[in-house]
Amino acid sequence: MADGxxxxxxxxxxxLRRRRGAPARELARWGAGALGIVVLVGIWELYKxxxxxxxxxxxxxRVLPRTSDLAMPHSWDMLARLLEPVTRADxxxxxxxxxxxxxxxxxxxxxxxxxxxxxxxxxxxxxxxRWKLAEWGLLPWIILSQTIPLIAFAPVxxxxxxxxxxxxxxxxxxxxxxxxxxxxxFFPIAVGALKGLQSPDTIHVELMKTYAAGxxxxxxxLRLPAAVPYLxxxxxxxxxxxxxxxxxxxxxxxxxxxxxxxxxxxxxxxxGDPSKAWxxxxxxxxxxxxxxxxxxxxxxxxxxxxxxxxxG
Amino acid sequence: xxxxxxxTDAVSIAGVDKVFETRSGQVxxxxxxxxxxxxxxxxxxxxxxxxxKSTLMRLIADLDQPSTGTVSVFGKPAKDAxxxxxxxxxxxxxxxxxxxxxxxxxxxxxxxxxxPKAERxxxxxxxxxxxxxxxxxxxxxxxLSGGMQQRVAIARALAEKxxxxxxxxxxxxxxxxxxxxxxxxxxxxxxxxxAAVVFVTHSIPEAVxxxxxxxVMSPRPxxxxxxxxxxxxxxxxxxEGLREQHEFFDMITAVREALHQGSPVAAVRxxxxx
Numbered sequence: 001m002a003d004g005x006x007x008x009x010x011x012x013x014x015x016l017r018r019r020r021g022a023p024a025r026e027l028a029r030w031g032a033g034a035l036g037i038v039v040l041v042g043i044w045e046l047y048k049x050x051x052x053x054x055x056x057x058x059x060x061x062r063v064l065p066r067t068s069d070l071a072m073p074h075s076w077d078m079l080a081r082l083l084e085p086v087t088r089a090d091x092x093x094x095x096x097x098x099x100x101x102x103x104x105x106x107x108x109x110x111x112x113x114x115x116x117x118x119x120x121x122x123x124x125x126x127x128x129x130r131w132k133l134a135e136w137g138l139l140p141w142i143i144l145s146q147t148i149p150l151i152a153f154a155p156v157x158x159x160x161x162x163x164x165x166x167x168x169x170x171x172x173x174x175x176x177x178x179x180x181x182x183x184x185x186f187f188p189i190a191v192g193a194l195k196g197l198q199s200p201d202t203i204h205v206e207l208m209k210t211y212a213a214g215x216x217x218x219x220x221x222l223r224l225p226a227a228v229p230y231l232x233x234x235x236x237x238x239x240x241x242x243x244x245x246x247x248x249x250x251x252x253x254x255x256x257x258x259x260x261x262x263x264x265x266x267x268x269x270x271x272g273d274p275s276k277a278w279x280x281x282x283x284x285x286x287x288x289x290x291x292x293x294x295x296x297x298x299x300x301x302x303x304x305x306x307x308x309x310x311x312g
Numbered sequence: 313x314x315x316x317x318x319x320t321d322a323v324s325i326a327g328v329d330k331v332f333e334t335r336s337g338q339v340x341x342x343x344x345x346x347x348x349x350x351x352x353x354x355x356x357x358x359x360x361x362x363x364x365k366s367t368l369m370r371l372i373a374d375l376d377q378p379s380t381g382t383v384s385v386f387g388k389p390a391k392d393a394x395x396x397x398x399x400x401x402x403x404x405x406x407x408x409x410x411x412x413x414x415x416x417x418x419x420x421x422x423x424x425x426x427x428p429k430a431e432r433x434x435x436x437x438x439x440x441x442x443x444x445x446x447x448x449x450x451x452x453x454x455x456l457s458g459g460m461q462q463r464v465a466i467a468r469a470l471a472e473k474x475x476x477x478x479x480x481x482x483x484x485x486x487x488x489x490x491x492x493x494x495x496x497x498x499x500x501x502x503x504x505x506x507a508a509v510v511f512v513t514h515s516i517p518e519a520v521x522x523x524x525x526x527x528v529m530s531p532r533p534x535x536x537x538x539x540x541x542x543x544x545x546x547x548x549x550x551x552e553g554l555r556e557q558h559e560f561f562d563m564i565t566a567v568r569e570a571l572h573q574g575s576p577v578a579a580v581r582x583x584x585x586x
Contacts, residue, residue: 203407206375211424212395221424225411305411307452 041075048072073275081275082282095276099262099283106258107287109174110239110246113181114291117238120182121189128190129197129223130215139194146187150245154180154252173255180253181245185238192234196227228305232295239291247284259283320387322476322508323349323372328381330367340533341367345381347527347536349508351475354547356511356519356526358567364534365512366480372510373401373478385476397425399476400469400507404484406461408453408468415440415449418467425472439467442501459490466498470505477502477509484514492555495521499550516571520563521550528570538570 048067055071056064065071073081082099085092093101124142128135157176164171200222208218250260263280270277299306330342341364349355357365370376371383374394385393393399400421408417415436422432440449443463453461462482469477483491495518502509513519519526523542530537542563544550554560 201407203403203405204409207401207403207407209375210373210394210399210401211421212397213424217424221420222409225409228411304452307454308410 044072044075048074070271070274073278077275078278078282081273082279086276095279099259099279102257102259102262102280103283103287105174106243106246106250106260107290109178109250109258110181110242110287110291112174112178113183113246114185114239114242116178116182117185117187117189117242118235121186121234121238122193124186124190125193125197126219128194135194142187142190145183150180150184150248151252154249158253173253176253177246177249177255177258180249181242184241184245188234188237188241189231192230192237193227196230196234197223199230200226225305228302229308232299232302232306235298236292236295239295240288243284243288243291247287259287320351321348322351322353322386323347323510324384324387325368325372326382328368328371328378328383330364330371330376331379342371342378343533343535345534345536347539349476349510352506352508354502354509354511354522354524356513356523357529358513358516358519358526359529359534359537359571360531361514363529363531365529367534368529369478369480369510369512373399397421397472398474399478400472400474401478402462402465402469402480402482404481406453406458406465408461408464410453413450413452414445414456414464417453417464418471420468421471435471439470442470442504443467443497457490459486459494462486462494463497466501470501470507473505475507477507479509480512481514482511483518491515491518492552496550496552498522499547502547516564516567517555517560520544520560520567521555522547526567526570528567537573540566540570 047064051064051067053067055062055066069077082096083094086095086098124138128138154176157179158173161171161173161176161179197219204222204226205218208222213221246258247260247263249255250258251264255261259280263277263284266273266277266280325345325347328342328345329340332339332341345368347355347368357368359365367376371378372385372390374383374390377390383390386398388396388398409420412420418436418439419432422435427435436449440446443466445460445463445467448456448460453464456464462485466479466482469479483494486494499522509522511519511522520542524547525542526540528537528540529535540563544554544559544563
């Protein structure tokens with residue numbers, strides 16, 4: 001009652017009520033996230049403590065891993081290892097810094113791939129929205145493109161790329177990786193953007209027609225804003241794909257300096273230093289979170305275009 | 313009381329047929345329609361569901377094209393009139409853009425046609441108060457009731473001061489109380505703007521209360537059965553009290569009988585007599 005009266009002149013609506021309860025819900029969400037990590041660590045340590053030393057072998061297949069420090073380092077060892085130097089060499093950087101530097105490089109490449117995927121994906125969606133014939137012609141190929149395994153064409157892209165040299169421009173190895181990342185990123189973006197651009201109701205399309213608004217004005221005032229709720233999940237998916245694509249492409253093209261490379265490199269050293277291999281794994285997780293978080297930030301900035309989604 | 317104000321008629325429809333091609337064959341939606349709406353006149357189209365009254369309005373709006381015959385709006389072909397923005401339109405659903413506030417929704421046609429910013433702001437402020445939404449100018453559509461949304465839609469239709477308003481059951485989704493209030497507001501708004509109106513409705517009392525003339529249409533293929541001229545006070549002078557007067561009920565009876573004429577059954581389906 002007091003709450004209702006204090007906001008004089010404001011009507012209680014689903015939208016406003018939701019915002020009022022938001023801090024508590026936000027806290028609960030973070031709590032649930034933290035709880036998830038605690039549970040995961042708990043299961044890990046509990047199994048390590050109680051599980052059979054040689055793991056569980058059924059019919060000659062090991063279905064549960066060995067519990068030795070070599071196969072399953074303690075979670076605190078993994079964290080402690082992050083603070084220690086990468087190698088015993090003098091002046092070696094701490095592991096976390098090495099991982100962070102590599103992750104930053106990969107993030108940059110993935111971002112370049114994501115941006116390329118965004119341009120290509122939205123471009124394809126625009127063409128398909130504009131001409132129905134283009135949708136019939138292009139969409140099957142777009143879907144088919146995703147059935148080609150990444151590792152099959154990563155080396156091809158690299159060797160083609162190495163032959164490209166236009167004037168002062170020379171193809172760099174990281175560009176091959178970014179291109180492969182964009183190849184994975186563009187797909188959900190193209191499909192999501194097309195769905196979003198086609199989402200306006202007939203009534204809105206006809207209204208624009210009565211305003212004698214052409215395709216371009218209808219696009220800017222109606223179709224693009226209406227596409228935002230569809231585009232955001234697609235962009236998030238595209239970002240995740242770009243990160244995965246970049247990491248895998250780094251491995252298969254052998255690019256130095258990225259997190260894909262040190263993932264392989266440290267895994268090779270795991271027999272002597274099992275905790276070290278987990279550094280780049282954590283790095284890759286953080287990378288994915290940063291990528292997804294950037295999209296969440298973008299979504300927050302585009303809040304007004306998501307009102308239907310919020311209130312509906 | 314058709315007020316012939318002289319000059320060009322708002323709408324002039326001559327010999328219009330409309331045939332829709334569907335998968336199961338041709339459907340004759342309209343047949344032999346002749347109708348003239350004078351400038352400043354309020355004309356309602358009424359008839360059972362599927363009589364083509366919405367189709368007829370869509371032809372005037374150039375959202376569909378007639379199979380034969382001509383539709384002209386202020387002496388121009390309907391397409392030219394649409395491109396010249398000679399009419400404002402409101403549908404059964406408000407059709408507001410959810411990411412735009414009340415003000416921004418009303419502003420949409422003005423900004424699409426490049427009106428200067430200051431002029432836009434002044435016009436929007438004027439319209440917001442015309443439809444009585446002064447306190448809600450910065451709200452989003454999902455924060456408004458159905459009646460308020462519909463008022464925004466009407467304000468948007470009026471934004472460019474059209475001399476013709478096309479309304480397709482704009483109050484159809486509202487409750488009876490809101491509906492009557494909106495009708496009174498529409499009467500007031502029309503008096504203030506002097507626009508001609510083509511108003512599609514299911515409701516006989518609504519048509520009678522609002523109109524100078526009521527066009528009664530027969531079921532498929534849609535024809536004009538009868539045009540009933542309302543012998544009531546001038547539309548601008550109509551007030552709530554009219555709803556309880558003899559003349560009002562007489563006109564309701566007249567429209568109702570016109571509707572029943574062409575129908576073999578006593579009750580005309582799809583027409584609300586409330």
